[in-house]
Amino acid sequence: ELICKFWPTSNISFNSFDAQDYAAFLQYIDIQLRQIRRHQRYFAVETLEGTFDIIETVRANFSQPRSHILQILSKKFLNVEAAAIQRSLELSVRLWLTFNVNSSNVIVGPTFANEIPLDWDENASLETLVQNQFPKGSASSGLTPRSKIDPSFTAACLANICGVKLYWTDNIANHLRFDSTRQVLTVYKHKICLVNHLSADDDCIPKEVLRETLDTLNLLFPFGDLATKQLLMKEGQLLFYGLGNCNRGRQLNIEEYKYYREELEHLIDSFNRPPRTWKQLATDRRNKLEWSAFWITVMVAVLTMVSIPCNVIQAMYSVKAYHATL
Structure with a gap:
């Protein structure tokens, strides 16, 4: 019942509902x-029921400016400060859309470095605010041109071979942000919300954005891949893996990504760079020649290290044998 109030027009049924999801x-x-x-x-x-009432108001007016929605809500909350109504409005949006809408003029509580809040201008609609977070990328980002993505390009490879660390976010607007200096990739973790938004009729997140976000998750975390499952278990996100591919195949054509193309190209460039540490070089099998050369070198070095004391011992016994014959 709680979930249905967030997505009343989606196809959620009692028989198909799994609380773990x-x-x-x-x-x-x-x-x-x-x-x-x-x-x-x-x-x-002060209650979740009151929050759902606000969500219903927003759902019916998401194409209207914030000021218009506040006017409607002010009639329901008499003698309540406008700032308090705005905080409840933005909290309701955060719950419904998992967008970190938290305007600086009314924000309360702590903020976190990795979770940058969004300011909602009074003259902007929620629909516009959301759409502005997903601009379509240009046809050429200035990076190496490519169309087919290497099937081995996964979050597991990025983490295990390239040393990329994952930061799991509740804010869909931060999905696939990559800090190349710190080697940190931000990943949106509420895959089930994307599915429900897609099946809802009255939603202000563009359907093509939802579908493409799902595609990026299926690309980075392919269902059925053992390394991916092990990574998600290590990250404490194994339930994320249990959702499968959500009836969407793995999209390996970079041209099909209109909103996340630039982010993916930056990640792919990082993925294609040569290993920077011995550990990465030892586990990187993408270039079979380099990987084989590395292990041959290691074996030669090991054999050399083993042969040195053997040669010393042999020399000592030879000297002793020589003196014994005198």
């Missing part, structure tokens, strides 16, 4: 609602 999302809801418990006097609503 929503574990991460329910945890996210709990974290967001703690703001109300800790800063209760700064919000217009």
